[in-house]
Amino acid sequence: MSREIAQGIHWIQELGPARTEIGESLLRRGAPWFDRDRTVHVPQNAFLVVGNESLLFDTLSPLGSDQIIEELESILGDRPLDYLVVSHPDVPHAGNTARILRRYPEARLVAPREPATHELYHLEDSLRVGVGDYLDLGGPLIQFHEATFLDAALSVWMSEETTGTLFPVDWLGFPLLDGEGLSFMDEVVDPETPDDELVDRLYEFHARVMFWFQYADVEKMKAETDMVLMRLHPLIIAPSHGPVIRREPQRLIQLMKGVVERVHNTGRVGVL
Amino acid sequence: MADPAVELSGDVSWIAEAFPLPDGRFEHVSVYLVEAPAGSILIDSGSFYHRERLRRRITQATAGRGIGAMILSHSDYPHSGNVPDFRRLWGDFEIVASCADAAAQGLPYARRSRIGGSLDVLGRTFRFLDPPLADRSHTSWIYDEASRVMFAADGFGIYHAEGETGFTSRDYAAGISEEAIHDFHKDTIVWLRYVDPALLMDALRAMFDAHPVSWVAPIHGAPIAAEDLDDYLEKLERSVVAVSEGYTVH
Ligand SMILES: [Fe+2]
Ligand SMILES: [Fe+2]
Numbered sequence: 410m411s412r413e414i415a416q417g418i419h420w421i422q423e424l425g426p427a428r429t430e431i432g433e434s435l436l437r438r439g440a441p442w443f444d445r446d447r448t449v450h451v452p453q454n455a456f457l458v459v460g461n462e463s464l465l466f467d468t469l470s471p472l473g474s475d476q477i478i479e480e481l482e483s484i485l486g487d488r489p490l491d492y493l494v495v496s497h498p499d500v501p502h503a504g505n506t507a508r509i510l511r512r513y514p515e516a517r518l519v520a521p522r523e524p525a526t527h528e529l530y531h532l533e534d535s536l537r538v539g540v541g542d543y544l545d546l547g548g549p550l551i552q553f554h555e556a557t558f559l560d561a562a563l564s565v566w567m568s569e570e571t572t573g574t575l576f577p578v579d580w581l582g583f584p585l586l587d588g589e590g591l592s593f594m595d596e597v598v599d600p601e602t603p604d605d606e607l608v609d610r611l612y613e614f615h616a617r618v619m620f621w622f623q624y625a626d627v628e629k630m631k632a633e634t635d636m637v638l639m640r641l642h643p644l645i646i647a648p649s650h651g652p653v654i655r656r657e658p659q660r661l662i663q664l665m666k667g668v669v670e671r672v673h674n675t676g677r678v679g680v681l
Numbered sequence: 682m683a684d685p686a687v688e689l690s691g692d693v694s695w696i697a698e699a700f701p702l703p704d705g706r707f708e709h710v711s712v713y714l715v716e717a718p719a720g721s722i723l724i725d726s727g728s729f730y731h732r733e734r735l736r737r738r739i740t741q742a743t744a745g746r747g748i749g750a751m752i753l754s755h756s757d758y759p760h761s762g763n764v765p766d767f768r769r770l771w772g773d774f775e776i777v778a779s780c781a782d783a784a785a786q787g788l789p790y791a792r793r794s795r796i797g798g799s800l801d802v803l804g805r806t807f808r809f810l811d812p813p814l815a816d817r818s819h820t821s822w823i824y825d826e827a828s829r830v831m832f833a834a835d836g837f838g839i840y841h842a843e844g845e846t847g848f849t850s851r852d853y854a855a856g857i858s859e860e861a862i863h864d865f866h867k868d869t870i871v872w873l874r875y876v877d878p879a880l881l882m883d884a885l886r887a888m889f890d891a892h893p894v895s896w897v898a899p900i901h902g903a904p905i906a907a908e909d910l911d912d913y914l915e916k917l918e919r920s921v922v923a924v925s926e927g928y929t930v931h
Contacts, residue, residue, distance in 0.1 A: 430781060453785070470785040499817070500756055500786045524868050525703045529710065529728050529759040560816045561757070562871050617781075618818045619872075620811075624884065626877045632930040633875065677811070680781050680796060680819040 411457070411480050412591050414653045415572035415645055417549050419457040421480045423473035424450045424590045431584060431613065434678055440609055442598075448587045451614070451681060453501050454649050456576060457484055458569055461547025464492040465516075466567060466576055467649060468505035477505050478512055492544065494519040496578045497556070497564035498530035502649065507531070519544075521556070521565035530563065538565060557637055558619065573644030581661060582614035583651030594652040594661070608667045614650060615668050617681040622672035630669045638662050686742045687847055687904075689896045690828040692716035695904055696738050698731040699846040700759075706840040708865070709901050710759045713832060714742055715825060718804030720749025724823060724832045725900055726763035735763065736770065747771035750803050752794070753778045754834035755820040756786040760900060764788065777802060779809060780819035796821050810892065812836060813884040816870055822888075829895040837913070838865040838901030850909035857903060857913055863920035865901065874928035878921045885914065 412420045427448035435443040443449065455477060456466045463485060469477040481490060490513035495503045498520070510516060520527060520535035527533050538544075544551040549569050556564035558580040567576045589597045598607065615622060622630070638659060646654040646661065654661050686694040694714045699707040712735065713724040721743045727735045740747060748771050753761050756778060764776060777800060778791035794800055799808040808824040814836030815822075823832040839861035841848065850857055866873055873881075889910065897905040897913075905913050 425785065426782065428781070451782075471787040472784055498758060504787055526700065526708075526759070528730055529700060531729070531758070559871060560818065562816065562869050620818060621872045621876075624813065624877060624881045625872070625875045626925070629875050629930060636930050680779065
């Protein structure tokens with residue numbers, strides 16, 4: 410099952426296993442959006458952009474190996490896949506690259522340009538992209554960006570310019586509860602939800618994945634957050650580990666300042 | 682004997698491999714071998730780029746026995762890419778990994794190590810520490826209690842010149858170069874451009890106070906002997922300050 414989030418952009422989601430360790434952490438600190446009858450999940454998203462040509466952004470994790478092939482076949486039918494973009498060669502994002510290229514041998518593998526360690530990741534035969542590069546899919550227009558807030562160095566962010574959709578990979582991850590799969594942010598949380606509660610959910614993710622916020626200069630991070638908003642001004646945000654955001658994307662980005670501040674003050678909550 | 686392992690302490694050795702960078706410099710992508718009471722433990726798997734060499738060198742270093750367990754600092758291809766191949770070669774030996782969801786990392790059979798905890802592996806005790814210098818969430822540093830070697834994953838790397846593959850800090854008369862430390866960390870741990878250097882350096886120094894080391898053993902650099910650690914840390918501190926001051930938000 411997939412969902413079209415904007416013209417030609419298909420959202421494929423692997424909900425992932427129940428994360429009991431995260432659930433326990435939420436109960437311990439009394440997170441207002443969680444109770445013990447629910448299960449918590451860290452989703453893994455992939456996005457298929459279809460115009461005259463098609464492009465897949467990330468591959469799901471090894472647990473989603475059959476799923477990604479089925480979804481691609483169902484959306485593409487007998488059309489080819491033209492590009493496979495690996496945001497960064499982290500197993501949950503890129504682990505099905507070889508299988509997808511076996512199924513779609515004509516697809517061009519696309520990888521971040523820097524640093525030049527591609528042979529350590531089986532990315533030596535890739536098209537290298539970085540800041541300012543475009544791919545015209547005939548309809549959709551893909552632009553590549555610096556991965557501003559990231560884990561692995563070999564990373565790239567992407568946008569689709571005709572719809573204003575930004576794909577910020579690990580940034581803006583947001584844990585889901587059972588039943589919240591493949592739902593937009595405004596379907597997961599009421600737009601009236603107070604900022605504190607949204608920050609708390611974002612915190613649970615970033616205090617694991619972006620543990621380094623604890624060592625960051627908070628004011629510099631806030632300035633960079635403003636810069637991302639100004640430079641990329643997304644209308645839709647499609648992160649790799651949370652719901653797609655189609656309403657008030659600026660609000661969620663602004664809330665990340667509070668997330669950085671909180672991780673900085675508390676330290677990490679765990680790993681992912 | 683070609684490419685001998687470098688002995689750090691009596692039962693910990695370094696199998697140094699290097700990857701050539703486009704600018705003519707090299708980056709170590711290594712593994713370490715720990716001789717435990719019940720067999721040989723490999724720290725990380727090395728890269729598939731060096732697979733054939735590593736197979737041969739590990740076989741030689743273990744007198745043909747191969748490895749009995751592997752501890753991964755994190756599941757990133759240059760660190761974990763040889764797991765399936767080495768398990769086919771040397772049997773389904775135990776894999777210890779720090780990720781919270783090993784199956785999503787492609788390691789469904791791994792035993793979980795927990796940051797802040799310790800585990801007995803083949804009769805030897807290892808502590809798993811929260812790494813201040815890392816990129817991936819689930820990275821852990823691995824402290825071998827018996828030898829006091831700190832395996833530091835992606836932290837404490839350097840770039841090196843041709844001919845220096847296999848050099849430890851003791852082979853550099855003037856100490857490891859600050860430029861090599863700076864350039865590696867700037868390129869590899871990208872978030873350092875946002876770092877508050879004092880916070881990071883305090884965390885690192887507190888970790889070494891709590892866990893005195895004989896060696897710091899990076900995967901991407903030259904092992905740093907205890908007597909050279911202060912020198913390295915001073916150069917690292919200046920490097921981190923330079924990376925953070927060198928980046929302005931614009
Ligand atoms: Fe991720
Ligand atoms: Fe690494």
